[in-house]
Amino acid sequence: MKQKQRVGIASVGMMPFNRILEETSEEMAYRVAKDALDKAGLRRDDIDAWVVGSAVDAFSGVNESDKFLVAGAGGSGKPWFRNATSGSTAVSTPDLAYSMVASGQVDVVMCICYEKMSDNENSQKVFNYVYDPAWVRPVGLNVPLQCGIEARAYLHRYGIEEEEMAMLSVQSLGNALDNPYAQRGKAITIQDVLDSPYISWPVKVLDTSPVSDGARAAIFISEDKLKEIDDDPVYVKGIGRGADSYWYMGRRNNDLGRLDYAYLGAKQAYEMAGIKNPQTEVHVAEVYDPFTYKAMQHMEAAGLCEEGGAGKFVREGHARRDGKLPVTPSGGLLGEGNPIGAGMSRMTWTWLQVKGLAGGCQVDRDVDTAISTGWGGMYQYNATMVVGRD
Amino acid sequence: MSKTDIREPGVTIDGRIDVEYHWSAGVAGSRFFTELRDSGKIMGAKCPECKRVLVPPRIFCEECFVDTDEWVEVSHQGEILTFAESYFGLQGQRLEEPWYIGIVKLDGADGGLFHRLVPEGGEIKIGGRVEAVLEDDRKGHILDIKHFTTV
Numbered sequence: 001m002k003q004k005q006r007v008g009i010a011s012v013g014m015m016p017f018n019r020i021l022e023e024t025s026e027e028m029a030y031r032v033a034k035d036a037l038d039k040a041g042l043r044r045d046d047i048d049a050w051v052v053g054s055a056v057d058a059f060s061g062v063n064e065s066d067k068f069l070v071a072g073a074g075g076s077g078k079p080w081f082r083n084a085t086s087g088s089t090a091v092s093t094p095d096l097a098y099s100m101v102a103s104g105q106v107d108v109v110m111c112i113c114y115e116k117m118s119d120n121e122n123s124q125k126v127f128n129y130v131y132d133p134a135w136v137r138p139v140g141l142n143v144p145l146q147c148g149i150e151a152r153a154y155l156h157r158y159g160i161e162e163e164e165m166a167m168l169s170v171q172s173l174g175n176a177l178d179n180p181y182a183q184r185g186k187a188i189t190i191q192d193v194l195d196s197p198y199i200s201w202p203v204k205v206l207d208t209s210p211v212s213d214g215a216r217a218a219i220f221i222s223e224d225k226l227k228e229i230d231d232d233p234v235y236v237k238g239i240g241r242g243a244d245s246y247w248y249m250g251r252r253n254n255d256l257g258r259l260d261y262a263y264l265g266a267k268q269a270y271e272m273a274g275i276k277n278p279q280t281e282v283h284v285a286e287v288y289d290p291f292t293y294k295a296m297q298h299m300e301a302a303g304l305c306e307e308g309g310a311g312k313f314v315r316e317g318h319a320r321r322d323g324k325l326p327v328t329p330s331g332g333l334l335g336e337g338n339p340i341g342a343g344m345s346r347m348t349w350t351w352l353q354v355k356g357l358a359g360g361c362q363v364d365r366d367v368d369t370a371i372s373t374g375w376g377g378m379y380q381y382n383a384t385m386v387v388g389r390d
Numbered sequence: 391m392s393k394t395d396i397r398e399p400g401v402t403i404d405g406r407i408d409v410e411y412h413w414s415a416g417v418a419g420s421r422f423f424t425e426l427r428d429s430g431k432i433m434g435a436k437c438p439e440c441k442r443v444l445v446p447p448r449i450f451c452e453e454c455f456v457d458t459d460e461w462v463e464v465s466h467q468g469e470i471l472t473f474a475e476s477y478f479g480l481q482g483q484r485l486e487e488p489w490y491i492g493i494v495k496l497d498g499a500d501g502g503l504f505h506r507l508v509p510e511g512g513e514i515k516i517g518g519r520v521e522a523v524l525e526d527d528r529k530g531h532i533l534d535i536k537h538f539t540t541v
Contacts, residue, residue, distance in 0.1 A: 021401035124482035133413035138532050139505050140480050147475025156516050200474045249493045250501025
C-alpha cells in the first residue's frame with residue numbers, strides 16, 4: 001500500500017451504547033466528536049476534513065442521514081463525505097479516513113460512525129428491504145434465517161459446537177461488565193446461553209447482539225502532527241478490505257461457511273503491516289461479532305487461530321482477557337451493543353488497548369499491535385485495520 | 391438488562407413511510423422468469439470462459455467479467471447447500487410451526503436458488519436432495535416455484 005505520509009490516531013470519542021430515543025444522530029455525533037477533540041487537546045479548526053459512516057439509514061427512516069450530522073460533527077464549512085459498506089462501514093470508514101491522510105491531501109481527519117436503530121417500530125420490516133426484490137424477498141428471509149443458513153454451513157464445515165458458541169457469549173457479556181459504554185454487561189453461564197430460545201438453529205437469543213443506538217469517533221492524523229501532541233504515537237499499520245457478490249446462492253465459492261472475502265481483507269492488512277504470523281504478532285483483537293459464530297468466523301479469517309479452530313481456541317480460554325490472544329475484551333457487539341455502523345467501536349477499543357487506556361477492559365499482556373474487523377452486506381464485506389506502535 | 395438502563399424517550403414526531411415501487415428483474419432475470427412462466431423451465435446463463443452455468447442467471451460472469459453468451463436449461467432437482475428454520479414470520483411475529491428456507495444447488499448449474507423447503511419426502515439436511523414444485527398458474531415470478539420438496 002503506497003502512502004505519502006504515515007498516519008496515526010490522535011484520540012477516540014466514546015459514548016454509552018443503548019436505546020437512545022431522546023437524542024438525534026446529530027446530537028450523538030456531537031458527543032463523540034467533542035469527546036475525541038477534548039481528549040486530543042484539539043479544536044474543531046484543527047480538523048481538515050470529515051468522513052462519516054452509517055450502515056442502514058433506513059432504520060431511522062431518513063434518507064442520506066449524513067446530511068443531518070454536519071453541524072453536530074463539527075463539519076460546517078469543511079470537506080465532508082459519507083461512506084457505507086453495510087456493517088463493515090464500522091471499519092471501512094476508518095480505513096477511508098486513514099487513506100485521506102495517507103494520500104497527503106490532508107493532515108487531520110475526523111472519522112465518525114453512527115447508527116440510530118430505535119426510531120423504527122419494526123426493524124425486521126426495514127431489513128426486508130435489504131433483500132433482493134426479485135429473487136429473495138418474495139421467498140421470505142428474515143434476520144434469524146439469514147444467520148441460520150450461514151451458521152449451519154459454518155458448523156457443518158468445521159464441526160464447531162453450540163457449547164463453544166455459548167462460551168464466547170459468556171466471555172463477551174462478562175467482559176462488558178467492565179466497559180462503561182456497554183449496554184449488556186452481564187454474568188451468565190453456558191447453560192443460560194444453551195437454554196435461551198433458538199432464533200434459528202444453531203443461533204440462540206444469547207448468541208445475538210442487542211439492537212442499539214450510538215456513535216464513535218476517531219481522529220486520524222499525520223505522523224508529524226501526531227508527534228507534536230503525543231509522545232507515545234500509535235499508528236495505523238495496515239488496512240484491508242474484501243467483497244463478494246450479492247448473489248450468495250451463485251458465487252464461485254457458494255459455501256457460506258467460509259468467508260473468502262474476510263481472509264482477503266486480513267491478508268492485505270497483514271501484508272501492509274509486515275505481519276507474518278498473526279497468532280504471535282497480534283496482541284489483542286476486536287472482531288466484528290453481531291453473533292457468536294460470526295466472531296469465530298472472523299477470528300479464523302484474521303488468522304488468530306487455525307481455520308476451523310475457533311471453537312477449540314475459545315474452549316481453551318486463549319481468547320479471554322487473560323488469555324494468550326484476547327478477543328473482544330471490551331465485550332464486543334455482543335456485550336457493548338450493536339448500533340451497526342457504530343461497530344467502529346471495535347477499532348476505537350484497539351487504540352485504547354495499545355495506549356493502555358482501556359481501563360477495566362485492559363488486557364493482562366503488553367499490547368503493541370491490535371486488529372479490528374468489520375463485516376456486512378449479504379455475507380459480502382470485510383474491512384480490517386491494524387494499529388500499533390513502532 | 392434492568393429497566394433503569396432504558397432512558398425515557400423525549401418528544402417524538404411520529405409518522406410512516408408508504409411508497410410503491412416497481413423493481414426491475416433485469417435483462418437476465420426477465421428472461422428467466424418469462425421462461426419459467428411459459429414453459430416451466432429453469433434456465434441458467436453460461437459463461438464462455440469459465441463455463442460456469444450461472445443460476446440465478448446474469449448477463450455477465452462476475453469472475454471472468456465477460457458477457458454470458460448461452461442459455462442452458464438446468465434440472466428441477468438439486469442438492470441442499472445449507473438451510474435454516476425459523477419460528478418467526480416475515481413481520482417478526484412468533485409462529486407455532488417452523489418454516490424452512492435454504493440454498494438449492496441445481497443439477498447442471500454452478501449456482502442455485504434461495505427458496506422455501508418443505509420436508510414432504512423426508513428430513514431436510516445439508517447434502518439432501520430436493521425437487522422444485524411448480525405452480526400450475528404461473529405469473530413470471532420466483533414464487534412460480536412454490537417450494538422445493540425433499541425427495
